[in-house]
Amino acid sequence: MFGKIAERLAGKNILITGASTGIGYHTAKYFAEAGAGNIKLILTARRVDKLVALKEELVKAYPSIQVFTSALDVSKTETIAPFLSGLPTEFAEVDILVNNAGKALGLDQVGSVPEEDVNEMFQTNVLGMIQMTQLVLKQMKARNTGDIIQLGSVAGREAYPGGGIYCATKAALRAFTTAMRKELINTKIRIIEIQPGNVATEEFSLVRFKGDATKAASVYKDTEPLYGEDVAELIVFAATRKENTVIAETLIFGNNQASPFHIYRGPQTS
Numbered sequence: 089m090f091g092k093i094a095e096r097l098a099g100k101n102i103l104i105t106g107a108s109t110g111i112g113y114h115t116a117k118y119f120a121e122a123g124a125g126n127i128k129l130i131l132t133a134r135r136v137d138k139l140v141a142l143k144e145e146l147v148k149a150y151p152s153i154q155v156f157t158s159a160l161d162v163s164k165t166e167t168i169a170p171f172l173s174g175l176p177t178e179f180a181e182v183d184i185l186v187n188n189a190g191k192a193l194g195l196d197q198v199g200s201v202p203e204e205d206v207n208e209m210f211q212t213n214v215l216g217m218i219q220m221t222q223l224v225l226k227q228m229k230a231r232n233t234g235d236i237i238q239l240g241s242v243a244g245r246e247a248y249p250g251g252g253i254y255c256a257t258k259a260a261l262r263a264f265t266t267a268m269r270k271e272l273i274n275t276k277i278r279i280i281e282i283q284p285g286n287v288a289t290e291e292f293s294l295v296r297f298k299g300d301a302t303k304a305a306s307v308y309k310d311t312e313p314l315y316g317e318d319v320a321e322l323i324v325f326a327a328t329r330k331e332n333t334v335i336a337e338t339l340i341f342g343n344n345q346a347s348p349f350h351i352y353r354g355p356q357t358s
């Protein structure tokens with residue numbers, strides 16, 4: 089049964105946004121392992137040096153793998169079409185798109201959220217994701233095949249104080265994703281949304297607290313959060329089901345959280 093996973097991934101061309109660290113990074117590694125290297129990966133993020141290091145690691149471990157790396161800032165939505173049309177021919181047709189690039193900035197309450205944070209979160213988590221999806225979906229529709237995997241969040245289902253903007257971006261992703269799934273119900277294109285609770289990736293909380301490592305670490309204090317690997321495993325699992333099987337939505341969270349649905353509890357003081 090498990091041998092089928094590599095078979096199902098064979099030759100697939102997988103585009104991951106935000107692959108330089110965290111969930112995106114681990115997803116690239118898990119796809120490579122699950123496909124035994126017989127896949128193509130398009131790895132994008134703003135920090136290309138990290139993508140190149142990951143590519144080197146993957147090529148060493150899996151000599152048959154093909155990896156294309158490119159700097160891409162999804163918040164600059166006008167750069168996404170030229171990026172896609174500039175892909176080398178062998179990477180041009182995307183089989184699996186993982187819309188992973190995203191961020192939370194701050195825990196400011198409504199009325200005090202800096203306008204630049206509002207714009208950056210919406211540009212990255214919503215407008216960049218929508219632009220990428222629209223363009224890749226055009227090709228998938230023409231071929232009537234493909235998987236789009238969306239990194240939603242429990243925050244898109246359950247808003248929390250201080251998360252007004254981030255939660256709104258993930259609720260927007262959820263609505264967009266649900267509509268798209270319904271539109272494509274008679275096709276072979278699968279629309280999958282993964283909704284994690286707290287994931288202790290190296291940078292997510294550091295980015296949220298703008299480099300304050302103490303605050304960032306305290307978010308996970310006395311809990312058993314998920315890690316990037318755990319979410320990556322689920323993404324690869326969803327993408328490697330039989331083609332008739334759609335894992336539409338998956339809410340996933342670690343044990344020992346403050347509460348099952350309000351998974352984000354903010355930095356702890358003691």
Ligand SMILES: NC(=O)c1ccc[n+]([C@@H]2O[C@H](COP(=O)([O-])OP(=O)(O)OC[C@H]3O[C@@H](n4cnc5c(N)ncnc54)[C@H](OP(=O)(O)O)[C@@H]3O)[C@@H](O)[C@H]2O)c1
Pocket residue numbers: 105106107108109110111112132133134135136160161162163164187188189190191192212239240241242283284285286287288289290291292293295316
């Ligand atoms: N960690 C959590 O608790 C959690 C929970 C639920 C959902 N999620 C969602 O899961 C996704 C990944 O989270 P994570 O924890 O892996 O975050 P992370 O560790 O902070 O990584 C975020 C990735 O996105 C990239 N990125 C940031 N801004 C970008 C931009 N404008 N254009 C392109 N790439 C950009 C970053 O790379 P560069 O800086 O190199 O561009 C990085 O590779 C996000 O959508 C997040 O909202 C996370």
